[in-house]
Every structure is written in C-alpha cells, then in structure tokens.
Amino acid sequence: MELLVATAIGALTASGVYLILRLRSFPVVIGTAMLSYAVNTFLFATGRLAVNQPPILGASAAGVVDPIPQALVLTAIVISFGMTALIVMLMLRAYLETSDDAVNLDPEDRP
Amino acid sequence: MNHWIIAPIVLPALVAPLIVLALRYDLLLQRVASLAACAGLLGLAVGLIAMAGEGPPQAYLLGDWPAPFGIVLVLDRLSAMMVLLTALLGLGVAGYAAGSGWDTRGRHFHALLQFQLMGLCGAFLTGDLFNLFVFFEVLLIASYGLMLHGGGAARLKAGVHYIVANLAGSTLFLFAVGAIYAATGTLNMADLAVKAGSATAENADLLRVGGLLLLAVFALKAALVPLHFWLPTAYAAAPAPSAALFAVMTKVGAYSVLRVYTLIFGAEAGSSAWLAADWLIPAALVTLAVGAVGVLGARRLGALVCFSVVASMGTVMAGVGLFTERSAAAAMFYMAHSTLAAAALFLIVELVSERRTRGDRIAPAPQMRHGELVGGFFMVAAIAMAGLPPLGGFLGKLMVLDAARADPAVWWIWAVVLTGSLVMVVGFARAGSVLFWRVEGEPAEGLSKPANAPLWATGAALAALAALTVWAGPVTGYMEAAAAQLHAPQDYVDAVLGAQTVAARALP
Numbered sequence: 001m002e003l004l005v006a007t008a009i010g011a012l013t014a015s016g017v018y019l020i021l022r023l024r025s026f027p028v029v030i031g032t033a034m035l036s037y038a039v040n041t042f043l044f045a046t047g048r049l050a051v052n053q054p055p056i057l058g059a060s061a062a063g064v065v066d067p068i069p070q071a072l073v074l075t076a077i078v079i080s081f082g083m084t085a086l087i088v089m090l091m092l093r094a095y096l097e098t099s100d101d102a103v104n105l106d107p108e109d110r111p
Numbered sequence: 112m113n114h115w116i117i118a119p120i121v122l123p124a125l126v127a128p129l130i131v132l133a134l135r136y137d138l139l140l141q142r143v144a145s146l147a148a149c150a151g152l153l154g155l156a157v158g159l160i161a162m163a164g165e166g167p168p169q170a171y172l173l174g175d176w177p178a179p180f181g182i183v184l185v186l187d188r189l190s191a192m193m194v195l196l197t198a199l200l201g202l203g204v205a206g207y208a209a210g211s212g213w214d215t216r217g218r219h220f221h222a223l224l225q226f227q228l229m230g231l232c233g234a235f236l237t238g239d240l241f242n243l244f245v246f247f248e249v250l251l252i253a254s255y256g257l258m259l260h261g262g263g264a265a266r267l268k269a270g271v272h273y274i275v276a277n278l279a280g281s282t283l284f285l286f287a288v289g290a291i292y293a294a295t296g297t298l299n300m301a302d303l304a305v306k307a308g309s310a311t312a313e314n315a316d317l318l319r320v321g322g323l324l325l326l327a328v329f330a331l332k333a334a335l336v337p338l339h340f341w342l343p344t345a346y347a348a349a350p351a352p353s354a355a356l357f358a359v360m361t362k363v364g365a366y367s368v369l370r371v372y373t374l375i376f377g378a379e380a381g382s383s384a385w386l387a388a389d390w391l392i393p394a395a396l397v398t399l400a401v402g403a404v405g406v407l408g409a410r411r412l413g414a415l416v417c418f419s420v421v422a423s424m425g426t427v428m429a430g431v432g433l434f435t436e437r438s439a440a441a442a443m444f445y446m447a448h449s450t451l452a453a454a455a456l457f458l459i460v461e462l463v464s465e466r467r468t469r470g471d472r473i474a475p476a477p478q479m480r481h482g483e484l485v486g487g488f489f490m491v492a493a494i495a496m497a498g499l500p501p502l503g504g505f506l507g508k509l510m511v512l513d514a515a516r517a518d519p520a521v522w523w524i525w526a527v528v529l530t531g532s533l534v535m536v537v538g539f540a541r542a543g544s545v546l547f548w549r550v551e552g553e554p555a556e557g558l559s560k561p562a563n564a565p566l567w568a569t570g571a572a573l574a575a576l577a578a579l580t581v582w583a584g585p586v587t588g589y590m591e592a593a594a595a596q597l598h599a600p601q602d603y604v605d606a607v608l609g610a611q612t613v614a615a616r617a618l619p
Contacts (some may be wrong), residue, residue, distance in 0.1 A: 016282075020275060020279060025271070028271075028275055032275065032278050032279075032282075035278075035279065035282045036282060038282075039282050039285040039286055039289070042285075042286060042289050043285060043288075043289045045289075045293075046289040046290070046292045046293035047292075047293075048293075066296075068292070068298075069289075069292065072241060072288070072289075072292070075241075075245065076285055079245075079248050079281075080281075082252070083248075083252075083274075083278055083281070086252070086255065086274070087271075087274055087275070087278065090255075090259070090267065090270060090271060090274060091271065093262075093267055094264070094267040094268055094270075094271055097262075097263075097264045097267055098264045098267070098268065103268075103271060103272070103275075105268055105269065105272070105344065
C-alpha cells in the first residue's frame with residue numbers, strides 16, 4: 001500500500017506541475033486541482049498508513065490511527081476547493097475581458 | 112489568561128462581515144466602520160506593545176485547551192511590533208482608499224481590507240504551524256480580491272499569475288507541514304522546538320526536508336530570488352492602496368523565517384540547527400542585486416518601486432540570515448522602515464500616474480499638477496528606500512552592515528549592500544529627474560482634477576518615516592529586546608507549554 005500511495009502522490013504532483021506550466025488557462029486550473037489532490041493524499045499519509053483502524057482511542061480497539069492528519073486534510077480540502085472556485089472564476093473573467101485564454105502577459109504589460 | 116491577545120484577530124473578523132452584510136449599500140458607513148476598526152486595531156496594537164514590553168512571551172489558549180493539544184496564540188515583542196506595523200499601514204490604506212475614491216471603483220474594498228488585516232495579525236500572533244498556513248490563506252484570499260479591485264484586463268492577467276504562484280506556494284506549505292508533522296507528531300511551534308532536537312536520525316532527515324520546503328514557501332512570500340518573479344508584475348498591476356498594504360505582506364515571509372528558524376530550527380535543534388543559515392545569505396544578496404538592477408532598468412515608476420521592494424527584501428533577509436541577536440534587531444528595524452517607505456512609494460506612483468498624460472512611464476511629459484510637492488515626496492521616499500542619510504533606511508543598512516562584521520561572508524555582504532545602494536540611488540535619481548524635471552509640451556486639459564486627500568495620506572506615511580528616524584533610539588532599544596527574546600527560545604517554550612488553563616487554575 002505504501003508503494004501505491006507514494007506512486008499516486010508522485011504521479012499527481014508531476015502531472016500537476018506539468019499542467020501548471022502550460023500556457024492555456026484550463027490546464028492550469030486542472031494542474032492546481034491535481035496538486036491539491038496530491039497534497040491532501042500526502043497529508044493523510046503523514047499520520048502513517050493504517051487500514052480499518054478507528055481514529056478514537058477506546059478500550060475495545062486493537063489500535064488507532066492518528067486523527068490529526070484527517071482534521072488537517074479537511075481544512076486543506078476546504079481551502080483548496082475555495083481556491084479552485086476562485087481561480088476558475090478569475091480565469092473566466094480574464095477570458096471574457098480579453099477574449100483570449102492565454103496565461104502569458106502582453107509584452108507591453110511587462111514591467 | 113490575557114484576552115487582549117486575540118483581539119487584533121477578532122476585531123477585523125467581526126467588522127468585515129458587518130461591512131459585507133449590513134453596510135453593503137452604504138459606502139459612507141462602510142468607510143466609517145472600516146476607519147474606526149483600523150483606529151481600534153491601532154489602539155490594540157499599541158496596548159499589545161506595552162504588554163509585550165513588560166516581560167516574557169505570553170500564550171493565549173483558545174477554548175482553554177492545554178498546549179500542545181489546542182491552538183495557541185503567542186504574544187512577544189516581535190509579534191506585537193509586526194501587529195503595530197500592520198495596524199499603522201491598515202489605517203493609512205483605509206484613509207487613502209476613502210479619500211482617493213478607490214473604494215468606489217469596485218465593491219467590498221473595505222471588507223477585503225479588514226479580512227486582510229485579520230490574516231496578517233493572525234499570522235503574526237499564531238503559535239502553531241498549521242494555523243500559520245490558515246492565516247496565510249486568509250490574507251492571500253483577501254489579497255487576491257484587493258489586487259483585482261477595480262478590474263481591467265491587464266490587472267486580471269497579472270492577477271492570474273499572482274494567484275497561481277501563491278497556490279503553488281500554499282501546496283508546498285502543506286507538503287512542508289505534512290513532512291514536519293510526520294517527523295515530530297506535532298505542529299505546535301513550542302512543542303516542535305522541544306522535539307526537533309530529540310528526533311531520531313531517520314526522522315531528523317524528514318524534519319530537515321520539511322524545514323527546507325518551508326523555507327522555500329517563506330522565500331516565495333518574501334520574494335527572494337529565484338522566487339521573486341511574481342512580485343513586480345503583481346504589485347505594479349495592483350491598485351495603489353492595495354499595493355501599499357502588500358508592502359507588509361512580503362514582510363510576513365521575513366517574519367516567519369525569523370520566527371521558525373530561530374525557535375524550531377535554532378541552536379537546540381541538533382542536526383537541524385540553523386537550517387536556513389546556509390541558504391539565506393546567498394539568496395538575499397542575489398535578491399538585493401536583482402532588485403537594484405531592476406530599479407535601474409525599469410521603464411515605469413510602478414515597476415521601479417516593485418524592484419526597490421525586492422531589493423529591500425534582500426537587505427532584510429541578509430540581516431535575518433545572519434541569525435545573531437544584533438542582526439535580527441537590525442533586520443527588524445530595516446523591515447519596519449522599508450515597509451513604510453515602500454507604502455509611501457506605491458502611493459506616490461499613483462499620485463504621479465494620475466497627474467501625467469503619460470502615466471507612470473519614465474519618459475518626458477507635460478508639467479504635472481502639484482509637480483513640486485509630488486517631486487518632494489518622491490525625493491524623501493527615494494532617500495528612505497535607497498538608504499541615504501538622514502532617514503532611517505541609512506541607520507537600518509548601517510546596522511545590518513555592522514551586524515555582519517563577525518560573519519565569514521562579511522566582504523560579500525558589504526560589497527553587495529553598498530553597491531546595491533549606489534545602483535538604487537542612481538536608478539531613483541534617473542527616474543526622478545525624468546519624471547519631475549524633463550517637462551515637454553503644453554499641460555494637457557484632458558486629465559480630471561485629482562483629489563487632495565491622497566497627498567495627505569502620502570504625507571502621513573512620510574511623516575511616519577520621519578518619526579521612526581527621530582525616535583530611532585527607543586525603537587532600536589525595543590527591537591534589541593525583541594531580538595534577545597527571539598534568541599532565548601526557552602522562554603517562548605515555557606510560556607506556551609507551561610501555560611495553565613483556566614480550568615486547571617480554578618482547581619484548588
């Protein structure tokens with residue numbers, strides 16, 4: 001399972017980075033989403049991987065899984081979801097105002 | 112427990128929704144609420160400075176949960192100082208936005224401003240690495256809104272870059288936080304300071320990876336080379352009051368480096384001790400050089416000011432990166448000074464561009480209205496930013512240079528800081544002489560008469576700079592005490608981990 005999770009995080013990060021570096025706005029949005037999936041999976045793994053373990057310590061439980069990363073992931077998901085919504089809206093506005101979905105700046109806008 | 116510590120976060124957090132929900136259609140009331148909240152925040156910040164000056168750091172346990180299980184806020188001299196700086200800038204920006212009418216060019220300026228202040232104060236006061244991330248997000252989300260305020264194609268395009276760069280930074284922050292949690296099992300900064308030194312060899316490697324990833328995030332916020340590329344486009348495209356407020360946002364990166372790499376990765380951290388020291392000085396010197404060259408080469412005043420901000424971050428980080436008590440005090444003084452100077456310069460860019468037919472392009476144009484006054488303002492702000500006497504930028508740079516004396520890289524630091532200052536002086540002089548002296552053609556009638564309030568706001572920012580210079584003695588005294596506190600992390604750890612909950616105190 002470690003191998004599977006690690007490969008998934010690596011593949012998601014690699015494709016996210018690749019897509020963020022594209023010149024069109026749609027791949028960039030997908031790239032940021034990929035990166036946030038990767039980081040959420042990574043955060044889950046920081047509490048060590050365990051299957052079928054409760055997150056609450058009890059007398060009957062054979063073991064427990066660390067609940068903190070789950071809380072962290074929840075916060076991270078909320079924030080990254082909001083960010084994705086924001087960037088989609090922004091890209092749409094930029095497309096509608098400039099009728100062009102290229103991400104690069106015009107030469108005369110550069111400082 | 113001292114409840115005033117959380118007040119700088121709660122006040123803007125309450126005023127912002129009030130402005131959005133209740134005062135949505137009344138701009139006058141919005142302005143009054145926003146200005147009153149900023150004035151209140153300033154009062155709170157002054158009070159916190161007095162409280163922090165009394166002695167050791169104080170911890171505030173949210174919901175009375177004992178540390179390290181609950182969330183803590185920590186007040187010490189450094190965080191109180193940063194909150195005061197934020198409050199000062201917030202009040203100036205709110206006044207400028209109301210006086211110049213910037214808040215009429217789009218919606219929710221004041222609400223976003225309050226949210227930004229909340230995020231900034233939270234980032235300065237939190238004692239928990241994950242909450243540092245959360246407050247970073249709060250201030251970034253608000254800054255996206257402020258940066259895009261007023262709209263326009265160029266601003267939107269620049270905004271896309273700014274947001275994507277910061278989203279990547281946030282992702283990296285989470286990776287770093289995750290790695291640190293995996294290595295230590297805690298995210299409370301005081302608890303991390305205890306556990307960093309006693310990590311097993313295997314975990315210590317992971318901790319170092321996390322620590323250096325975190326350094327990359329803070330370098331992105333602080334616009335250190337090679338992560339500075341987003342700043343000139345974003346700040347040049349932002350509205351003047353937003354850009355003036357953003358002057359303190361790069362300092363959040365510098366503050367975080369100061370906090371995390373003295374507390375968690377300080378002398379006690381075993382194999383991770385002084386993790387950032389090897390990387391910061393070279394990065395800071397290259398940043399300073401890039402900024403200075405940018406100042407010289409900029410074709411617009413807005414871009415010139417942005418590059419001068421990059422250069423000033425180079426100087427600040429050179430002071431931070433030496434990691435001694437004296438250098439930390441020097442970096443803090445220069446940080447406070449350069450924040451105010453950058454804010455004043457961003458406001459001056461606006462004063463210039465709305466009075467000239469050619470905007471802020473550094474090229475001859477007809478005589479502008481209030482040319483002498485604006486030119487005088489520019490000269491004072493440029494002197495402050497380039498670090499010439501008599502203003503405090505000179506003192507700040509001198510303190511950084513003096514603190515570098517014992518460092519092996521002293522000649523590099525002296526050479527780059529001094530040459531960089533010279534290049535910046537030349538760049539500012541070139542821009543100023545073209546903008547204010549090379550007058551060509553008849554004054555144009557097409558420009559609308561600019562308001563006078565922005566002149567007052569800019570004057571106030573420059574007066575704050577002058578005040579900082581006049582009272583440099585007491586201010587540096589405070590900052591030396593803050594630096595001493597920073598280099599005695601045991602007091603911080605004791606304050607947080609030894610903080611008794613109200614419930615525990617109530618028991619006999």
